[in-house]
Amino acid sequence: MSRKECREIDREKLVASVGEQVSALVTAARALTAAASAELHPDLQPAAFHVVQWIKAFGPAHAGTIAEGLGMDKSAVSRLIGDLKRTGILRATPDPNDRRAALLSITALGEKRLKKVQEQKGQVFYKRLERWSSEELATFAELLRRFNTPPP
Structure with a gap:
């Protein structure tokens, strides 16, 4: 076997x-998201956590905008939104620009629970990384950034 073939196999x-x-x-x-969703409310599907995080990041929005932002089917997002409204985590208010449409936002209860869940998730990451040096963290972050950047 040639050296080139060995390098290719390696x-x-x-x-x-x-x-x-x-x-x-x-x-x-996925497991962490499922646990976070259950902590947000035990009756929620894991994808509901993504809906709440998206609204937290981008602010009140229409269901279609949320579905598009998450790359999810609008009917699936609508079901998740229904569950989130029933659990008191989201609320719908009339859009001042189009009274037929609703803007979805996080309730005070939702904000409180989301903050708690995000702190718990943060602790999981912190525990995994607490013994890493600053140099290792910088290298890891840079390599992940490169990996997540699509080629030109």
Whole structure:
């Protein structure tokens, strides 16, 4: 076997190892989101947490805008919004620019629960990273940024 073939095999193994670790990261993130959603309210599906986080980040919005922002089906988001309204986490108010449409926003209860959940999620990340040096954190952040940036 040539040296080039050995390097190609080594690279394939490294790429496969990266794939395994990315899969483990996605799985852990899903589990953390499910736990966060249950903490927000035990009757909510995990995707509901994403809806609330999106509204927190971007402010009150129409259901269609939220669905588009999350890359989700509008009917699925509408069901999640219904659940979030029933649990008192979201409220709908008439859009002042179009009274037929509703703007969705987070209630005081939703804000309180979201803050608690975000603090808990933060602790999970902090625990995993607390023994890392600043240099390791900077390298990890840069490598993740590069990985998450689509090629030109």
